[in-house]
Amino acid sequence: MHSTRISADHHAVTVTSNSGFVTDWTLRYFGPWWHATSATAADQAERTVRADIDPEATELLTRSIVHLPHEETEYARTPMVHTRTPEGAVRAAQPDQQLAYEAWPAGTVRIVGADEVAVALAAARLARESVRGQLLADGWAILHASAVTRDTGAVLLTLGNKGAGKTTVALTLARQGMGLLANDRVFVRGSVDGTVNVLPWPSAAAVGLGLLDALGLYDEVRTRFMGGDRLHPTQDQRVTDALLAGNRTPQWENGRELKLQLFPDQLSTMLKLTLTTRGAAERFLFPHITPGSEPELLDEERPLREEDFFTAASEDRYPDIFGLLPDNGAAGVRTAFGMLTGLPRTTFRLSHDAAANTDFLKTLTAEE
Template identity: 50%
Template sequence: MGAVRITAADGQAVTVTSMTDTVPAWATRYFGGWWSAEPATEIDGPTVSADLDEAELLALADVVEQSDAESVEYAGAELLVVRDGGLVTAVQEDRSLAYRWDEDWRLLRIVGTDETDIAAAAARLARELIRAQLLADGWAILHASAVTDADGATILTLGDKGTGKTTTSLTLARAGWQLLANDRIFARVDEHDLVRVLPWPSAAAYGFGLLEAHDLFEVVRTRLAAGEEMHPTQHQKVTDALLAGRREPLWKANGKGELKPQLWPDQLTSWLSMPLATEGHALGILYPQITAGTEPRLTESSRGVQPGDFFDETTEDRYPDIFGLLPAPGDHTDLRENLDTLPHQGLVMSHDPAANARVLEQAVARLDV
């Protein structure tokens, strides 16, 4: 049996075990760049146990079928859930996956018939178990991108969807900053009234246009064509377009969003030459806005930190907390007030990466980080 211990910067941890090498290897690759991922010699605390086991899958499916199950959309597919005190059993027939969470033993069992599906589910729920510990310890999750310097000084980028958080982090990371997060971060005020930040490990999604603008489309296409694999959540249409050299954006069937290339965290460094940061302390905030065809420039911004910048289980739509792992939402007034005291700068960016880089250099200088 293989086992890997995943540990966040403050010591919150979960152990992932499996008789299948793919599962701990996936967890190590997924978390190792941002959190610690080390072979585990003993199991202590919350555990995710994931295996190929059709017999156990059928047995858990039978438990659900014999009960009054609740139907929930989870990871883009229907999931049937049965709750019995501290025991939660769930089945996704479309994915041939079954789950059982035992609160008393702090054990989450995952079984199925496909190694990739099992490994992906194990990593996702290992992250949820660490997330639960971080939230219980007073951390909050922000919709933000973040980059740090070598000393951990961190620039946060806040804004609504489509305002340029990912563009900002990619541009700054390409300019020598370390990437801490593209879309979400953990944040908490420490005993010195500094806002500490930790990464939210995840695959990275970059649109065709953004990759092309930064001369990275051909880098990704060449690595893929040479036989290296991208993150398995990447849609086959994206893979086909990359291999064919087609740069036009692809859209989801429901029209809600772009289908984007998906990179493993380690590929951000090995493919795109962007080093990753494991933690930092926030010293300034950028509020960007992307406007095509305009001249990038600094602006005055009175936006400030808004309630919608905070992320909790009530705003999660793709991965709802079906196992009851997360604590009740906390009061993050102190964090919001501390963030609002940080130097901030508004800016307008275009689709010109060189011009964006120049205005971002000016914005960072204004923050005096």
């Protein structure tokens, strides 16, 4: 049996599997941002995710769900059927992925599947949800922001709607020597001294081909990709095809950009960025990207909004089918919201000129 233990701020989950591929995937996925180590029996956390390659068990468990009254939903953009047993356990299946699940109220989840990659993806996803639930129960909240850290540990949080420039700001500043704490979401929690602590949300990093090219990173990524360094399997095939063809043109579908999907560790190995694991919030940055403009400060106030936070109610990709999230998650949002509203904030415009954006952001974030 293979095991990997993941921990963040004293909360932990252990992933076990009959396949070393699954636990190695977990180790790779969480290692750069959360503390992930190969585990012995003595190291295992109280919460566990057991993820095995077992086609026969997958078929049996799936049949036990689909032939009984059940509900249907979408989980990780894939159809899922699920039901609850009289004992309170949740059983679920994603037949298209050949995956089946059982979850018990104590926080133990079992995953069985026929494909190693599908099982590894599911195990990492449920392990993160398990730690997420523990952090939320402990007063942390999730903010939709990218984040970079100074050498002092001070965190610059960048907020905005899709396309506003959160990733542009984070990668530009990280390329200039700041630490990259998060690409899309962060955990935040206030302390008694008024400090707002920040932790990363481990996930595949989505980077558009145009931004990759503008930052001078396209050639390095493509060279490594052509040399056999595989990218995250959630990447759309059209982006993969563009890389294979040497095409730097952004790929779109129904107004949504299809982006490169990098494993967290590839932010270091491919993009040469330094990843950091925690910090204290210093300031909010609110960018807007306007093609053809010059980067400049804007004389407008963008307030922090409750919709800038993620909650179980607003989660659109991973509904809490397995009961891993607490009922009191909104309390952490209210507390964090109150403490974060006092942070300084800066609103500004960026262009599509990477050099101009870099110069502007270096000046904007220079320490006094």
